[in-house]
Amino acid sequence: MTVTELGPGPSPDLSPGFPALLARATAEASAWDAGTGLPRDVIDEAARTGLLGLDVPTAYGGGGAGARAVGHAAAELGAVCSSLRALLTVSGMVNAAVHRWGTAAQRQTWLPRLASGDLLAGFAATEPGAGTELAAVATRVEPHDGEVRVSGHKVWVTFGQDADVLLVLGRAPGGLTTVLVPADAPGVRRQPVTDALGLRGARLAHIGFDDVRVPADHVVGPPGFGLTHTVGTALDHGRHTVAWGCVGMAEGSLAEAAGHVARRRQADIPLSGHATVRAAVGRAHVRAEGARSLCERAAALRESKDREAITATIMAKYAAATAAAAVTRDTVQLLGAAGCTLNGRVGRFFRDAKIMQIIEGTDEVSALAIGDRVIARHTPHVRDGQR
Secondary structure (H helix, E strand, O other): OOHHHOOOOOOOOOOOHHHHHHHHHHHHHHHHHHOOOOOHHHHHHHHHOOHHHOOOOHHHOOOOOOHHHHHHHHHHHHOOOHHHHHHHHHHHHHHHHHHHHOOHHHHHHHHHHHHHOOOOEEEEOOEOOEOOOHHHOOOEEEEEOOEEEEEEEEEEEOOOOOOOEEEEEEEEOOEEEEEEEEOOOOOEEEEEOOOOOOOOOOOOEEEEEEEEEEEHHHEEOOOOOHHHHHHHHHHHHHHHHHHHHHHHHHHHHHHHHHHHHHHOEEOOEEHHHOHHHHHHHHHHHHHHHHHHHHHHHHHHHHHOOOOOHHHHHHHHHHHHHHHHHHHHHHHHHHHHHHHOOOOOHHHHHHHHHHHHOOOOOOHHHHHHHHHHHHHHHOOOOOEOOEO
């Protein structure tokens, strides 16, 4: 089944461009990873398929896709190139934040250009001293004569080398806020990241803001809502696509492992003739299938706007990232020397999978959030101030 067959809602128009994009990524992803990242023409090709506005409402020029269609697209991308899947993720994060918390004028101004790829979005939240704990961000957003001035430093910005506009989390007088900052504004400095462990094709950058001035109407969301609401919406969307991308990565790695052990022979005996090898493949299959099932459940809850959707998405991301890390690790082990080439598909997936256990909520933070939710369900209601 292709993403264009999924629903509910209008079918996203990703064909014939999307299959062609997948084919190109299959052939070139290792070169992107080993070189300078996705070429600009690949980003433009992705925009032409409708990928950058996949679930933006059709009223704003997007594809109007549901959560399941977006998830399946992320899985197909994740099975060939995590960096290309990251392009879907970061675009969707900024789109979701603007659509949910932007004013009517902001939605009309920004969403059509973001959905079409006329503008490429970046999400700038993480700082050297504020990673998991984003409430500690030091970037300042200060009102001044109808403008806001942005000063600070952000790190690990996905497609930060190419982004035309950045959704920046900062500290304003009324609390944490977010602001859309054009990347070509005076005072914006980009430092390409060339030594990342994974996602090497995602054109990562550290970005500095030196008293950058932007119009006050570029501030997204009410004062004090920057982290809990605007960034919260972006991260929730990001977890959804990362989770599905991890499913694709796990399933792609499993296919590599199963094919290798069926073909590879030692002393005229196929590797699959060994019980320990077949058991390893079986465990990988269970992990991948379990992750896909949790992603399907999360997507269904998101589409029905169920109150459990946020927790279900955290669960899906945690399980899928864990599965991707375990399956890629075992695939390297099963392939042996053939899996140890740095820029081969298996080695690339192995490195990318570790990043998935950190971004959009580390494994530890995700497990804590899930555990708190489970405990709350089994805790008697508070009465008279006592449990």
